[in-house]
Every structure is written in C-alpha cells, then in structure tokens.
Amino acid sequence: MNILKKFMDSGSRPELITIPSGQFNLLRSKSSPKAALECIYNNATLSVRKVGKFDYELAVYRVEDDSEAGTGDEAENFDDDTISVLSTQSKKKDEEWSVEISDKIMFHKTWDKQGNIALVWENLRGDEQDEKVQFVVTPDVSMSDVEQFIQTVYRCQYEARNKKYSLTASADDLKEIEYRSTRLFVQDDDADESDSSSDDFQDANDLSFERQKDKNDLLNRTPSPLKKIPEGENRCLMMSSLYVYDPIQETFVLQEPVAKVAIIDTGKYEFWLAIEGKDTRLGTQVAPNINPTFELVTDAFLFNYTLQNITLSYMLKFKDLDKCIQFRSVWVECLWMTLNKETWKDLPEMEKDYILDSSSVPLEKQFDDILHLGESPREKKDEESSESDSEDDDEENDRSKRIISSEAFEEPKRATSKGNSSLTIAFRNNRSYVTRDNKIGVFKTDDEDDSLEFVAAIKNVSNLSGESIDPHKPMLYMEDRNLILTDGQSENKLYKMDIERGKVIEEWTTGDKNVVQYGPTKKFDQMTPEQTIVGVSQKGVFKIDPRISGSNKIVVDESKDYVGKYNFSSIGTTESGYVAIGSEKGDIKLYDRLGIRAKTAIPSLSQAIKYITISADGKWLLATCESSLLLMDLEIKDGKNAGSIGFLKSFPASENVKTYVLKIRPEHSAFILTYTKKPISFTKAYFNTGIAQREQTIVTSTGPYAISWSLKGILEQDGSRNYPYRIRRYNGDIVADNFEFGSDKKVIVALKDDVSLSKVKSFKQPSKGVLMPEASLQDFYG
Missing domain, CATH: 2.130.10.10 (YVTN repeat-like/Quinoprotein amine dehydrogenase)
Incomplete structure (x- = not known):
C-alpha cells in the first residue's frame, strides 16, 4: 500500500486503501439495556473511499462465509435491530455500511481483550447515545499495514477539515488529529473504568496506541503513581516508550509513546514489573522466564509477555542511557533477590560489581555474516546468494543424509521406545555414538560426500551380572576404544565398555x-x-x-x-x-x-x-x-x-x-515459545574442537532448533541489527548436537528418532520463516 501515490493520484478509483479482513461490531454504552457488543458482520473488509474533492468515507463491506450462510434465527434477530445498528441506509443495502470521514467520528486504534487490533469510531447513525462501532482486524494483517491505513484516515480527515491536499500537512498536523481523537476516547474510558471492578492489571486488556505532541517533555516528568497494581514498595518509578513486536513484519511498532514503568516489591523476595500508559496496562513477575534483555546501545529493555499460550515481545525504550542504566540496576538487584532469596545489600561489593558488569555487556554485538570469519565482503555476499539459490537442494541433501535411528538399529519403531538420548563424538576416527534405550548406535561421517552412515548397533547393553541397563552419560575413553557409562540409577557406580566387543568389561564404584x-x-x-x-x-x-x-x-x-x-x-x-x-x-x-x-x-x-x-x-x-x-x-x-x-x-x-550472556532475543524467542509451547532449554553447548585448532564457533540447541554463535560476532560490535547467532529448525526435538572433530563447518545432530549431518552454512539468520512454519503463523495469535 502506497499512501503517497493514493493522495497524488487524481484518478477515478474510489477505494484508496483496504484492510482485507476483519469483524465489524457495534459497541453500546454500559447504560444501554441491550448487549454491550453485537456483531454486525462476522467477516468484512474496511476501505477508505473517495466520494468527492476533499471528501472521503469509511466503507465496511460484508463478506459472506460459511458461518453466515443460512443463519436462520440469528438472521431474524439481526434484522430486528437494523435501525439501531445500521441506520436507514443499511436497511436498503445490508451488505455495506459507510460513514463520512470527519472530526466527528473520532477514529482511533485500540486492542480487544483477545489482543487483536481494533479500529473504533463513533456510530453517528445510531439510535442510542454514545454508540460506537469497531472493526477487529484479523491477525494475518500486519501492524504496519494497519498503521498505514490509520494514517490514511487521518490524512482524509485533514483534507475534509482544511479543504486542501494532505501533502501539505506536517507531522504535527496529523499527530494533532490522532491525539485529539485518542484523548477524548481515553477520557470516556477512564470514566467507565472508575465504575468497574473487573479490570485486572495483569490481564493486559484494552491496549491502545497514543502519541502525544511533545514526548520528550513527558518522558522527563516525574511520573505519578500507577493505578491497579499489586501492593508493595516501589523500587523504581520511571517513564519510557513502549513498543510491541509485529511478528508479520518482524519489527517493533510503537504502542505507547509515554508509559509509566515501575518495579514493585511485593514481599518474600518477589517483585512485579508494572507498565501503564493511557490505555495500556501490562504486568509480569520479575523472573528469568520472560527473557529479560538489555540493549544499551538503543537505551532499551526487551522482554516476553505470555497470555493464553501466545508469547509477545515488548520493548521499553528509555529517554537516554542514564535512565536505562538506572532501570537496569534495579532490575538486576530484584532478579538476583528473586532467584537467591537473599538480600542484595548483604552481597559483597565485588560480587555486586561482577553481576552488574555482566548484565551490562551488550548482548547484540553483531556484524554482517558472522559465520564466515575469514572471507572478504564480496565472497560472503556471493556465497550467501549461492546458499539462497541452492537452499532447496541443501535441504533435500540433508534429508538424504538423515538416518532414522530405529531403522538403523535394525528394529521397527516401538511406541514404548524413549528415543535417542545422547550423542558422543570420537576424536581419533570419524565415529559417532548415539544411545537409544539399552542400545548404542555407531555412525560414521564420509568427508568425500559429507554423508552420515550407519555402521553397527551395540544391543542389549548389560552389566557384569547380565542385567540390562540403559546407558547414560557416555564418555569415550582410552584412544576411543572404550566408553564410560552410568545406568541412570546407581549414583556411585560407573561402567567401562569395550566398544569392539560391545560389552561392559569393568564396574567401578x-x-x-x-x-x-x-x-x-x-x-x-x-x-x-x-x-x-x-x-x-x-x-x-x-x-x-x-x-x-x-x-x-x-x-x-x-x-x-x-x-x-x-x-x-x-x-x-x-x-x-x-x-x-x-x-x-x-x-x-x-x-x-x-x-x-x-x-x-x-x-x-x-x-x-x-x-x-x-x-x-x-x-x-x-x-x-537453562535459557542462556x-x-x-x-x-x-x-x-x-x-x-x-x-x-x-x-x-x-x-x-x-x-x-558475555548469550541468549535468544525476546522477539525470536516469542516465535519459539509460541510454536513449541515449551520454554527454552539449551542442550550442552560446545566449541568447535580440534588439535591446535582455534575455537571460533559455538553450537547448542533447544527444542527443534539448532543454534550456532560466532565468537567474533559476540566480541565485535558495529551497531548493526544482525545477530551473532544463526538457527536451523528440524522436524523434531534435538537431543544433542556437536561439531565433527577438527571442523567448525559440519554439525552432527541427534534428534529423538533421527541422526543428521548438517553444514553450518545451512543455518540461517533468525526470522519468522526460519523459526515458524508458514502455516503456523496463524497459531501465533491463538
């Protein structure tokens, strides 16, 4: 959608911009004897339509779907309320609803209780006082497209009021229109709120967007106390801007230009993060599971917020670095006390300094193409292009190299199998060992064609008494000819296995x-x-x-x-x-x-x-x-x-x-948490390893994601928005992954039922396409 083109174009096309899908509802005041919310069109589109020079209207079109076809009694009830809901014009044509765009409609954006964007304006044709209508946007429409639609409406409003083209409007002119519409609605909402006892702070309901004319002055003000927050002592009270991450456009979108931020001591070493704007209320416990991340280069604090199995990523952006550091100091102290159940002031000063210093190391020290450390920019660019062109081939090749463990172990898959449980890499040869129940699979890598082959299976692992054991914590030993094992039950006993014989030959206590x-x-x-x-x-x-x-x-x-x-x-x-x-x-x-x-x-x-x-x-x-x-x-x-x-x-x-604290950024972990429905839990992380070889890459995994970090990417910072890690998603959860010995180019990955050999260059920059299957993006919104 190109707003400039639409306002410079004098052609006859009536529709300037359209939101392709949503639900159209009537909102009645609390004093009405009728239902507070009534659906007008279950499936609809919303457009801005040009009707004359400097004259525009909002047009809602009904789109019939299966759920609305043949509604029977529901259709009759709908017709009974036609005058109040749709006015006389819609009795003639109930497939469309329109209203002239002017200052009177007070058009603005808010969020419904399910977290969906809702566009709200006055119902000037309604029979009852204070009626409003809302268009709830479906989740597959990006936030940036919604913002573009809103700005188009405000430009139309400017032209209708001033009778001149909106290209002459300044940013302040448009902000004034937005501010006026939002402010009046906020005043109404505050009045309703004072009579309501059911609005719960931590539910984060009724989020809305508001810009004020001089944000910097407001950010400098001393904030007044927050409303409807847990009882306790304020450890800090500050102002910031609030952004929310748009998973469709993969960017942070301004949610509140000015919001109050507080950390509250609720007692028993528990603390509460509270955020409150004009229409935005968020609250969450101070805890590591919200993936708190400080980005000092942008004066920002990022965190995850989960509601009904949906995880969003929010960002608090402070006025300057001093304010961000002030907030960070309080956050670090409160988080430490939460986890240790001890008082911060009793901690030695040296330990305090270490904890604060570690939290202040920038976590995003990124530069372009972090995994190809020795290449020139041209070489890196060319190889990236080549990788993109051959991505499908690489995926197909990797599938051909993947081995189903139960088949390799020469037995059919059993529902009772616990699946693969560990991966051990040999140093003296090209072997890898994968444990599965009471068996150990032996695999080898072929450097000529970068393939992984099954060699043998050691079955029915048993102790010296002949009792079957499931091997745990295998460690290669004595020139890679033996394995040291535990049985997962006897905590003071170890077993030595001769790999060639496939038998336990010693037991130690x-x-x-x-x-x-x-x-x-x-x-x-x-x-x-x-x-x-x-x-x-x-x-x-x-x-x-x-x-x-x-x-x-x-x-x-x-x-x-x-x-x-x-x-x-x-x-x-x-x-x-x-x-x-x-x-x-x-x-x-x-x-x-x-x-x-x-x-x-x-x-x-x-x-x-x-x-x-x-x-x-x-x-x-x-x-x-666990998560870092x-x-x-x-x-x-x-x-x-x-x-x-x-x-x-x-x-x-x-x-x-x-x-250096390495973690998945909150906007990326939001995809992961929403897709897997599980918290991040890292498997053992490894450096690339080899004799006289410099460690320069790290690999680990969580759920179905293998993740690699570049040491150079961690240590160098150029202020770019690239990330020092790359990710590859597999079709199942990863048990363990590690580099092939002597190389940082290939990674062996053990999944629950598969074993795979993958090239590090197949790992991608994190994005929604990498982190979530396309079909799962709808699931992001519940």
Missing part, C-alpha cells in the same frame, strides 16, 4: 560419593591411553583411577570435599588438565589441579550451571544454563598477573571475569 558428572582428566585424553578421569559429587570434586585395588576407585589425595552441600553440577577440563566446576547455585570454581583450594571463584549470576566446556588453552569457558549461555574470558587483563588465566592466578580485586 566411588564409595559414598554420588557421581553427578564426570569427564577426562585432560581435554584430549580420549585420544590417549590415559586411564584416570575426574568427576563431581554434590559437595566435592575427585579423581578416579581404575588401577586402584578394590571396588572404590577414588584417588584420595587428589580429591576434595567441601563442608556443607555445594550442589556441584558440572565439570570441564583444559588441554593441560585445569579444572572448572559449576554448581546449581550458579557459581564456578577454577583449579590448576585437584586436591587444593580453587585459584578463582566466579560469583553466581543466579543461573544453575548445567554443563561446562573449556577452550583447550583455558582462555574461554562456556557454561550452559555464559561465555567467560578467563584471561587476566590487569595487575602483576596480566596475561595469565584464572586457573593459574586469582583475578585482582579491581577486575572481574568478563562474562
């Missing part, structure tokens, strides 16, 4: 230590004959050596237990054998060797550490949390230990570990 996680003593030990491994229990870290006589294989002098329950949850090692341990609380300890105190203790960001991966040289640590990844730079930058790493020396008091 760890005494009174329950094994939470374990890994190689050094990062590349699986390529060597090294027999020791390291592990963590909930309150300690230990080394296991199977050569120790007796069933308990713990190396006592290289183990350490802590007083109390630390809830250790994860462990990772470097090429030199430095060790990092994460906890459910979210803190991380760094050791140069076991059996001694940690060299560095990294405070918690209030996110449980599920997994840890470390770069070979120990400079980078990658922690997997933490990328930590462990190199000391200042003081006498500058150039060393946190495994060997402690960070000085003046320096914190630089931590």
Whole structure:
C-alpha cells in the first residue's frame, strides 16, 4: 500500500486503501439495556473511499462465509435491530455500511481483550447515545499495514477539515488529529473504568496506541503513581516508550509513546514489573522466564509477555542511557533477590560489581555474516546468494543424509521406545555414538560426500551380572576404544565398555560419593591411553583411577570435599588438565589441579550451571544454563598477573571475569515459545574442537532448533541489527548436537528418532520463516 501515490493520484478509483479482513461490531454504552457488543458482520473488509474533492468515507463491506450462510434465527434477530445498528441506509443495502470521514467520528486504534487490533469510531447513525462501532482486524494483517491505513484516515480527515491536499500537512498536523481523537476516547474510558471492578492489571486488556505532541517533555516528568497494581514498595518509578513486536513484519511498532514503568516489591523476595500508559496496562513477575534483555546501545529493555499460550515481545525504550542504566540496576538487584532469596545489600561489593558488569555487556554485538570469519565482503555476499539459490537442494541433501535411528538399529519403531538420548563424538576416527534405550548406535561421517552412515548397533547393553541397563552419560575413553557409562540409577557406580566387543568389561564404584558428572582428566585424553578421569559429587570434586585395588576407585589425595552441600553440577577440563566446576547455585570454581583450594571463584549470576566446556588453552569457558549461555574470558587483563588465566592466578580485586550472556532475543524467542509451547532449554553447548585448532564457533540447541554463535560476532560490535547467532529448525526435538572433530563447518545432530549431518552454512539468520512454519503463523495469535 502506497499512501503517497493514493493522495497524488487524481484518478477515478474510489477505494484508496483496504484492510482485507476483519469483524465489524457495534459497541453500546454500559447504560444501554441491550448487549454491550453485537456483531454486525462476522467477516468484512474496511476501505477508505473517495466520494468527492476533499471528501472521503469509511466503507465496511460484508463478506459472506460459511458461518453466515443460512443463519436462520440469528438472521431474524439481526434484522430486528437494523435501525439501531445500521441506520436507514443499511436497511436498503445490508451488505455495506459507510460513514463520512470527519472530526466527528473520532477514529482511533485500540486492542480487544483477545489482543487483536481494533479500529473504533463513533456510530453517528445510531439510535442510542454514545454508540460506537469497531472493526477487529484479523491477525494475518500486519501492524504496519494497519498503521498505514490509520494514517490514511487521518490524512482524509485533514483534507475534509482544511479543504486542501494532505501533502501539505506536517507531522504535527496529523499527530494533532490522532491525539485529539485518542484523548477524548481515553477520557470516556477512564470514566467507565472508575465504575468497574473487573479490570485486572495483569490481564493486559484494552491496549491502545497514543502519541502525544511533545514526548520528550513527558518522558522527563516525574511520573505519578500507577493505578491497579499489586501492593508493595516501589523500587523504581520511571517513564519510557513502549513498543510491541509485529511478528508479520518482524519489527517493533510503537504502542505507547509515554508509559509509566515501575518495579514493585511485593514481599518474600518477589517483585512485579508494572507498565501503564493511557490505555495500556501490562504486568509480569520479575523472573528469568520472560527473557529479560538489555540493549544499551538503543537505551532499551526487551522482554516476553505470555497470555493464553501466545508469547509477545515488548520493548521499553528509555529517554537516554542514564535512565536505562538506572532501570537496569534495579532490575538486576530484584532478579538476583528473586532467584537467591537473599538480600542484595548483604552481597559483597565485588560480587555486586561482577553481576552488574555482566548484565551490562551488550548482548547484540553483531556484524554482517558472522559465520564466515575469514572471507572478504564480496565472497560472503556471493556465497550467501549461492546458499539462497541452492537452499532447496541443501535441504533435500540433508534429508538424504538423515538416518532414522530405529531403522538403523535394525528394529521397527516401538511406541514404548524413549528415543535417542545422547550423542558422543570420537576424536581419533570419524565415529559417532548415539544411545537409544539399552542400545548404542555407531555412525560414521564420509568427508568425500559429507554423508552420515550407519555402521553397527551395540544391543542389549548389560552389566557384569547380565542385567540390562540403559546407558547414560557416555564418555569415550582410552584412544576411543572404550566408553564410560552410568545406568541412570546407581549414583556411585560407573561402567567401562569395550566398544569392539560391545560389552561392559569393568564396574567401578566411588564409595559414598554420588557421581553427578564426570569427564577426562585432560581435554584430549580420549585420544590417549590415559586411564584416570575426574568427576563431581554434590559437595566435592575427585579423581578416579581404575588401577586402584578394590571396588572404590577414588584417588584420595587428589580429591576434595567441601563442608556443607555445594550442589556441584558440572565439570570441564583444559588441554593441560585445569579444572572448572559449576554448581546449581550458579557459581564456578577454577583449579590448576585437584586436591587444593580453587585459584578463582566466579560469583553466581543466579543461573544453575548445567554443563561446562573449556577452550583447550583455558582462555574461554562456556557454561550452559537453562535459557542462556555464559561465555567467560578467563584471561587476566590487569595487575602483576596480566596475561595469565584464572586457573593459574586469582583475578585482582579491581577486575572481574568478563562474562558475555548469550541468549535468544525476546522477539525470536516469542516465535519459539509460541510454536513449541515449551520454554527454552539449551542442550550442552560446545566449541568447535580440534588439535591446535582455534575455537571460533559455538553450537547448542533447544527444542527443534539448532543454534550456532560466532565468537567474533559476540566480541565485535558495529551497531548493526544482525545477530551473532544463526538457527536451523528440524522436524523434531534435538537431543544433542556437536561439531565433527577438527571442523567448525559440519554439525552432527541427534534428534529423538533421527541422526543428521548438517553444514553450518545451512543455518540461517533468525526470522519468522526460519523459526515458524508458514502455516503456523496463524497459531501465533491463538
């Protein structure tokens, strides 16, 4: 739709602009004895029609659909109310309703209680006082198209009032028309609201759009207290603009030019985010599940809002960076207290600084085409074009490389199967191992044609007593010839399997230590004959050596237990054998060797550490949390230990570990949450890995989405709107994914029933086409 063309064109075409689908309703005042809302046309179009020089009208056309054909009694009831609803003109032609566009109609935009855009104006032909009509726009019409329609109406209103072409109108002229129409309706709504006790703040009902003539002055004002919010102490009270993400056009659209924003302490370490404009009320708990994201380069705070299984993305845009940082400080404190159930003021100053510093690292440090780090701009552009042209071929090739696990394991699919549960990548050869129930599938990659082939299946995995076990947490061991397993039940028992024989050949116990996680003593030990491994229990870290006589294989002098329950949850090692341990609380300890105190203790960001991966040289640590990844730079930058790493020396008091919080942006996670109906839950994240190979790419997954990050994309910032991650959607949930050893170009993906080999270049910039099937966009609106 081109508004300029329509107003410069003097042709005879009567319709200037049209909204192709919606529902047309009558709205009566609360004093009316009749129903407050009555449907006039269940399916209709709304147009602006030219009827003369500087004269226009709104025209609603009825579109008959199956639900309206042959309505019987409903049609009779409709005819009884024709005079009040449609006036005399519509008795003659009930397929159309029209009204002259003028200042009298008070045309404006609002939102109905289902979250759909509604265009409302005065019913000048009605019999009752204060009647209005509304056109509820169907969700498949984009917000930008609706905004263009609204601006067209205001231009028509300007021409009708001033009898001159709207091309001469200034932006302030059009804003004045919009402001006047909206203000009068808001006053009416406020009067109704004072008599209503059913309007619930957190339902986010009756959202509407309002622009005011001098937004900056209003943003500078000290806001008055918000209405209808939970009782409690205001931790902050500020002004901002409110935007909502349009999933059709994939852009943020202004919802409220000026809104009050408050964070309220409701007691018991719980806090409430409240947002209130003239017609907009939103409320949500301060919690990580709303995917809070600060974009300091634009002075903005983004978050998700879920209502009736529909997730929207909102953005608060503050007047300047100082206001944004002020809000961020309060948000971070309240979120930390919510997650830890402790008082912020009791936290050591160094830990406070670390938490605030981590939250202030810009999360969107993007640049163009992040996955092709060494290419020239021309090469990148050419390859992107080539990828786009061959996308269908790539998809077809990947389908041919995908192997259905149950068929590869030589058994028909069974409804009782739990599906694939883990993926383990070999370092010495091109093998991969996928666990499924009590079986292990062996696959190999073929570098010549980039295919994945099934090799063999190890069936009926059992312990030394012959009892069947389902293998858990497999780890390759001793030159990739063995696997270390657990059975998922005995917390202090490990099994050693000979892969060639396909049998468990040893069982080890760890005494009174329950094994939470374990890994190689050094990062590349699986390529060597090294027999020791390291592990963590909930309150300690230990080394296991199977050569120790007796069933308990713990190396006592290289183990350490802590007083109390630390809830250790994860462990990772470097090429030199430095060790990092994460906890459910979210803190991380760094050791140069076991059996001694940690060299560095990294405070918690209030996110449980599920997994840890470390770069070979120990400079980078990658922690997997539930809905985010933490990328930590462990190199000391200042003081006498500058150039060393946190495994060997402690960070000085003046320096914190630089931590980058990686997460899916709220506007993208809104697609994911609406499509999957599940929260984001990352699988273990990995760096690309190889001997003497630099780590430069990260891969993880959530639900059916495989996601890759570029380290260079994270570390560099150019202010662009590209994203440092790319995504690929699969047809089922992903169990695990990891790079082929020695490469950052290919990723092996284990789904519940499939195993796939995919090229990283097949991952795409996040968009609605990537994140949601086209057919599912309607589901976005419920």
